[in-house]
Amino acid sequence: MFLDFLTTLREEGVPVGMGEWLAFLRGLKLGLATDLEGLYGYGRAVLCRTEADYDPFDLAFRKTFEGLVLPDDLREQLTVWLDEALGGAPGALPPKDYDSFEELWRDFLERLATQRERHDRGNTWIGTRGTSAFGHSGQAPQGVRVGGSGGGRSAVRVAGERRWANYRADRTLDVREIKVALRALRSLARDGPQELDLDETIRETAQNAGDIQFVERPERRNRLRVVLLMDAGGSMAPHAERVEQLFSALKQLRTFKSLDVYFFHNCVYGWLYRDMQELDRVPTEQVLAELSPKHRLLFVGDASMSPYELHAAWGWSGSEQPSGLQWLQRIKARCPASVWLNPDPPRWWNHPTVSAIAGVFPMFELTVEGLHDAVRTLRAPH
Amino acid sequence: MPSFQRFEGASRYIADPELIASVNAAIALQRPLLIKGEPGTGKTLLAHAVAESLEMELLSWHVKSTTRAVDGLYVYDVVQRLNDSRFGDRDVRDLRNYIRLGVLGQAFKRERQVVVLIDEIDKADLEFPNDLLRELDEMAFHIPELDETVRAQHRPVVIITSNAEKELPDAFLRRCVFHYVGFPDRERMRRIVEVHHPDLQDKLLDAALDRFYAMRKTAGLRKPPSTSELVDWLTVLVASGLDPDHVRTHDPFLGVLLKQQQDLDLLRGRRSPPRSF
Known part of the structure; x- marks a missing residue:
């Protein structure tokens, strides 16, 4: 039963590591969960690391325990199960008398270590199965006993309500989470106003035979320059709210050395707009000239357009102008640390212009996970 | 054990x-x-x-x-x-x-x-x-x-x-x-508020909770009001002795709930919801 739970948790995407799982079992031994309600609350506390894990946890919990008639006492079942893991097949070894839980636990861990060596895989030991009869006369169950099935249904029902579906990592974003993701974007350097360098002051003072010698140094500052380029095209209208959120998150962060925002329509051509409605625009050439490898570029757009909008030369003066794709390639060459955030789900990316653009910029979905991945890409040395 | x-x-x-x-x-x-x-x-x-x-x-x-x-x-x-x-x-x-x-x-x-x-x-x-x-x-x-x-x-x-x-x-x-x-649902919020305001009129509490949760759902708020703001708001409402119906229709003392000018403007209808692109 517990093995099922572990595999189901992993299948649903809760990253349960061995450390958490052992802690979980240890708590069961300590009597932290004596019925399904307890198991739900306790399991969630120990096995989830963020609220994004709550919904997958709920799903796994329901899958594992729905319709299951629980034994009267979980702890008793666990005792049997642990003993099997320790002693091999039921009855093969006389159950050892453990004076204390700590002793049993130590033995269990040792067993675990040897098993790992023998099988190369840390979790092989879990395969210890066998349906031994209960009634191992181990520790007498303490705690409150609640009827298995009666109590059981309601914890499964709670899990089934999926109250945490809005907190999944693959859902879309809110401002706070965008800020959390973006905050990892930083490159600290000492170029702020002067502050007292205590360590150097002490060293210098000592050198100076105790006559106080103050040493100052510049404060640490984030020197990252961020440029946000957003598609304001018609096909972006359904995503307006999400894009607005990203926008205000970036604005609110105020930790970057500079943040420039430009809009474009479908793709970047000869002009970029500071404000689409006011037609406040700058030549793309000028923006390009100001870019440096120190900049981090975030494009936001669905990248889907008619192929000619990406590939055709697009000029005002009638003379030959670079195509949209060529502009993008020039930007990428100028500023390698660039990513493209796409509000459309990846299953729609199988579109000629989307894949062409994804060939230039690493493309991520505009979700919590996608943004984290994008930030990781931007942080990698370029 | x-x-x-x-x-x-x-x-x-x-x-x-x-x-x-x-x-x-x-x-x-x-x-x-x-x-x-x-x-x-x-x-x-x-x-x-x-x-x-x-x-x-x-x-x-x-x-x-x-x-x-x-x-x-x-x-x-x-x-x-x-x-x-x-x-x-x-x-x-x-x-x-x-x-x-x-x-x-x-x-x-x-x-x-x-x-x-x-x-x-x-x-x-x-x-x-x-x-x-x-x-x-x-x-x-x-x-x-x-x-x-x-x-x-x-x-x-x-x-x-x-x-x-x-x-x-x-x-x-x-x-x-x-x-x-998680953010408390209405029932839990009622119990939390009652810890702070044990003698609150039901009608006033209902009106305040209705407005509070409606505001939290308003699209485009930069900082939605939270529990402590609701508790403060109720303190002010009780002290002012305002009629629950007035609370429902007029959102008095809104500054206690919303701390950002843009949010106040939005609730007062002076700003349109986020512009779409």
Whole structure:
């Protein structure tokens, strides 16, 4: 039963590591969960690391325990199960008398270590199965006993309500989470106003035979320059709210050395707009000239357009102008640390212009996970 | 079978069963409890409630952006010592005069088990939680200046709160028991409010809750009102003696609920919802 739970948790995407799982079992031994309600609350506390894990946890919990008639006492079942893991097949070894839980636990861990060596895989030991009869006369169950099935249904029902579906990592974003993701974007350097360098002051003072010698140094500052380029095209209208959120998150962060925002329509051509409605625009050439490898570029757009909008030369003066794709390639060459955030789900990316653009910029979905991945890409040395 | 003290909730704190389970898991497994959630969901109060219910002393460490992990352990006041060596009359040869224990250090030295609150850990630098990993694991730290190790006589119950301003490192999360405080639903909110305002008229409370949850649903709010703002709002409403129907239609004292000018403008209809592109 517990093995099922572990595999189901992993299948649903809760990253349960061995450390958490052992802690979980240890708590069961300590009597932290004596019925399904307890198991739900306790399991969630120990096995989830963020609220994004709550919904997958709920799903796994329901899958594992729905319709299951629980034994009267979980702890008793666990005792049997642990003993099997320790002693091999039921009855093969006389159950050892453990004076204390700590002793049993130590033995269990040792067993675990040897098993790992023998099988190369840390979790092989879990395969210890066998349906031994209960009634191992181990520790007498303490705690409150609640009827298995009666109590059981309601914890499964709670899990089934999926109250945490809005907190999944693959859902879309809110401002706070965008800020959390973006905050990892930083490159600290000492170029702020002067502050007292205590360590150097002490060293210098000592050198100076105790006559106080103050040493100052510049404060640490984030020197990252961020440029946000957003598609304001018609096909972006359904995503307006999400894009607005990203926008205000970036604005609110105020930790970057500079943040420039430009809009474009479908793709970047000869002009970029500071404000689409006011037609406040700058030549793309000028923006390009100001870019440096120190900049981090975030494009936001669905990248889907008619192929000619990406590939055709697009000029005002009638003379030959670079195509949209060529502009993008020039930007990428100028500023390698660039990513493209796409509000459309990846299953729609199988579109000629989307894949062409994804060939230039690493493309991520505009979700919590996608943004984290994008930030990781931007942080990698370029 | 080792036993441990159980937390059952406290008189002025409304806790759901999952939260109680998390607290008990943290106490029994001797792991830090990480409480995460929106501001105003009562995370800090929880530490007080736990301390009260377990009858333990509470030591609080309020983290700021400039806080370093070592500040919680001890501070060696070199500047004071240097100053004393020139102008002071204290014995500068005894380093102990200049070592001051931080909150964790004090907790380790206590004769009885205490509750340690590390408040708003996400305010500090990204590396801050990692710097505390070893000390929280072993409940001991070394003071190289004295060549002394401070070891906890009784492992404190550690409660850490986070407003989720920053992502916490994985290695740190692995070692914590985690609980996310969701925003209270109407029923729970009613009970929370009743703790603060026991004699509230039902009609007024209903009107206030209706408006409160409607506001929270308004698209485009930069900072939706939270529990503490609702409690403050009700205090003002009660003091003003306004009619519940007036509250429903006029949103009086809106500035208590919404702290940003753009949000006030939005609610007052002076600003259109976010412009679409």
